[in-house]
Amino acid sequence: MATRRREMTRPDASPAPRYDRAEPHASALIESLRAFGYTPQAAAADIIDNAVSAQARTIRLNFQWNGEHSSVSFLDDGTGMTAPELVEAMRPGGRGPLDARAAHDLGRFGLGLKTASFSQCRRLTVATRRAGGAVVIRRWDLDYVGQMGEWRLLHDAHPGSESLLEPLRQLPHGTMVLWEQLDRLAGGSARTDARAHKRFLAMTDTVENHLGMVFHRFLEGRGRLQMFVNGQPVLPWDPFLCRHRDTQYLPPEGLRHHGHPVSIEPFVLPHRSRLSADEYTAAAGPGGWNAQQGFYVYRNDRILVAGHWLGLGFQKDEHYRLARIRVDIPSALDAAWDIDVRKSRARPPGSLREDFVRIARLTRERAVEVYRRKGRPAGRSTATSAPTALWEARVGASRTDYVINRDHPLVTAVAARLGPDAAALRALLGLLERTVPVERIWLDVAEHPDQPTRPFEGIDPAEIESLARDVYQTLRASGLDQEAARRRLEAMPFGERPDIVTRVLQEERK
Ligand SMILES: Nc1ncnc2c1ncn2[C@@H]1O[C@H](COP(=O)(O)OP(=O)(O)O)[C@@H](O)[C@H]1O
Numbered sequence: 001m002a003t004r005r006r007e008m009t010r011p012d013a014s015p016a017p018r019y020d021r022a023e024p025h026a027s028a029l030i031e032s033l034r035a036f037g038y039t040p041q042a043a044a045a046d047i048i049d050n051a052v053s054a055q056a057r058t059i060r061l062n063f064q065w066n067g068e069h070s071s072v073s074f075l076d077d078g079t080g081m082t083a084p085e086l087v088e089a090m091r092p093g094g095r096g097p098l099d100a101r102a103a104h105d106l107g108r109f110g111l112g113l114k115t116a117s118f119s120q121c122r123r124l125t126v127a128t129r130r131a132g133g134a135v136v137i138r139r140w141d142l143d144y145v146g147q148m149g150e151w152r153l154l155h156d157a158h159p160g161s162e163s164l165l166e167p168l169r170q171l172p173h174g175t176m177v178l179w180e181q182l183d184r185l186a187g188g189s190a191r192t193d194a195r196a197h198k199r200f201l202a203m204t205d206t207v208e209n210h211l212g213m214v215f216h217r218f219l220e221g222r223g224r225l226q227m228f229v230n231g232q233p234v235l236p237w238d239p240f241l242c243r244h245r246d247t248q249y250l251p252p253e254g255l256r257h258h259g260h261p262v263s264i265e266p267f268v269l270p271h272r273s274r275l276s277a278d279e280y281t282a283a284a285g286p287g288g289w290n291a292q293q294g295f296y297v298y299r300n301d302r303i304l305v306a307g308h309w310l311g312l313g314f315q316k317d318e319h320y321r322l323a324r325i326r327v328d329i330p331s332a333l334d335a336a337w338d339i340d341v342r343k344s345r346a347r348p349p350g351s352l353r354e355d356f357v358r359i360a361r362l363t364r365e366r367a368v369e370v371y372r373r374k375g376r377p378a379g380r381s382t383a384t385s386a387p388t389a390l391w392e393a394r395v396g397a398s399r400t401d402y403v404i405n406r407d408h409p410l411v412t413a414v415a416a417r418l419g420p421d422a423a424a425l426r427a428l429l430g431l432l433e434r435t436v437p438v439e440r441i442w443l444d445v446a447e448h449p450d451q452p453t454r455p456f457e458g459i460d461p462a463e464i465e466s467l468a469r470d471v472y473q474t475l476r477a478s479g480l481d482q483e484a485a486r487r488r489l490e491a492m493p494f495g496e497r498p499d500i501v502t503r504v505l506q507e508e509r510k
């Protein structure tokens, strides 16, 4: 390439530029291709993308635990590739982001197969066959490339691994992607290492749940695509509970960016009391209720981002966990949406941000209303506001945090009174939250399961009344009028003791 360019006469006839050849060292670059930051589930989704783009109808994933000889394979019945196509597919950066793509193509950078695979394994074997053709095999072995210092793509399976490719031979056409030497998923663990095996199984579950989410539209209805993990069907996960009668559909909007359509449809999921225990668990999604709020960005029907406020300035907060907003973008807008190699990031282009903020705000408002409407039986007086919780459980991936609701009326009243000194309150609340004696409480409740758990159960009424008086006076001192302060008092557990509320208010009038 460089030599050819030197021979060409340049139109302006200026002297040919001087240069050095500084090609990347194979061993160094191939190692850095491992560091794109894929999770196992994002890597698996990238491999599935290719199968879907190749019109596969059935995809079988096999996670095989065998200590350091563990493997993961992806078998699809798509169109398959010819030998030259396979070599091109294995080339890092085969088809770049600037190449035009078919509308259904889920690919982008021409990297996914390589970067996703190398993020999890040191040996990538791809076997493929076109209808009527023979099976062709190519293999990248990072250790071999490192030793040779050259991009040598091998022509066969690793000795001893041939049998793993056998299922492909049963298909008239299709492709198998095989990951071996799973240094990151299986490490150097022995086959008998029970903990490593358990981690491997947990990872398998995580991948399965993620795929059920990312490809749910492909898996739903008319059996367009079937996917199996170790023989078990992957079930689609619908983030919006579309078929539940208490799901609220907010008005959809059709926006445009550079002439391409971007459609948005906000949903507010049903209040917890409207869901059975199973529905509630299932609807939470792979990351849990709190994590799954926000926008869901679909590109060609595949989820890129599942539950994210897209850097629009909103925080994930317990109150907004029922807000989930569907967004559909075409792949023509990849660059504008800043899609990354892992297909795990997308950000709305500047021209759409205002609309996104407006829609997010609206949906969050509706979501918080539903969230607070605590399954009150119909027909009860609406004069009493729903109780407002002071403590909230924030369920994260690895732990649950117990936090104080900063919007609780007493918290806002105290903060208002403190004015510029509200930092002191924040410090106190923050410390309280970080030192909740969870373990102690857990032990006590386990030991005495019958002890009262409702806030005022078994408490001296005089003590409740004195607390109610202090809370009421704090609310009043923050500038609330009598009626507003009474409503807030009732929305706290004091609503359960109307006699006490009445006395506290009468006292003030005297
Ligand atoms: N399972 C498969 N079936 C058919 N072709 C495939 C398969 N996997 C990869 N390919 C081919 O390899 C190419 C490179 O894949 P990849 O590295 O993921 O980049 P991209 O998907 O961005 O094009 C794809 O464009 C496709 O032509």
Ligand SMILES: [Mg+2]
Binding pocket: 046, 049, 050, 106, 107, 108, 111, 112, 113
């Ligand atoms: Mg791809």
